[in-house]
Amino acid sequence: MPRLATLLLLWLACIFPATAAAPHPLEGAWRIISTGAEIEIRRSATDPDGFDITLLSSHDMSMPEGMHIGTATRTATPGRYVAAMRTQPSSPLHRTRRMVLTLRPDGALSFEPYTKGRTINLWRWIPYLFRVTVEKGYKAPSDIEGALRTDHRDLTRHRTL
DSSP states (O other), X not given: OHHHHHHHHHHHHHHSOOOOOOOOTTOEEEEETTTOOEEEEEEOSSOTTEEEEEEEEOSOTTSOTTOEEEEEEEOSSTTEEEEEEESOTTSXXXXXXXXXXXXXXXXXXXXXXXXXSOOOOXXXXXXXXXXXXXXXOOOOOTTOSEEEXXXXXXXXXXOOO
């Protein structure tokens, strides 16, 4: 009887081979274009929908390598994630910046910061004081902040000097 069970298990193993779980497209090493810092994104051990962001290397010497700098979670839109990353961990007021990470079709990762809450804009009171209209004319272009994958061949031909 034990031989029959062993043969049955071997036959099932041949029919249904065990496959390793494929890594998530967000996981891997990334180089941030604007600063040259390298980060690693990997699945969180505690949250099934979360990812941990770790600093691999940076030009800023106040941030040690291997430092946990943020987390990311999935959204309802495929390829988009909400991340909270510490921008200046060495400062006593280390600010956490919220942003949306988007996996683009060309394999790059774009960062789009966003804020929640209410703000008071004192500049809007100036027209009432002087009867002159003040307008802000600058709006940063979207999708200029981002990262490129460093653990794969770079197909976008971005180079750093």
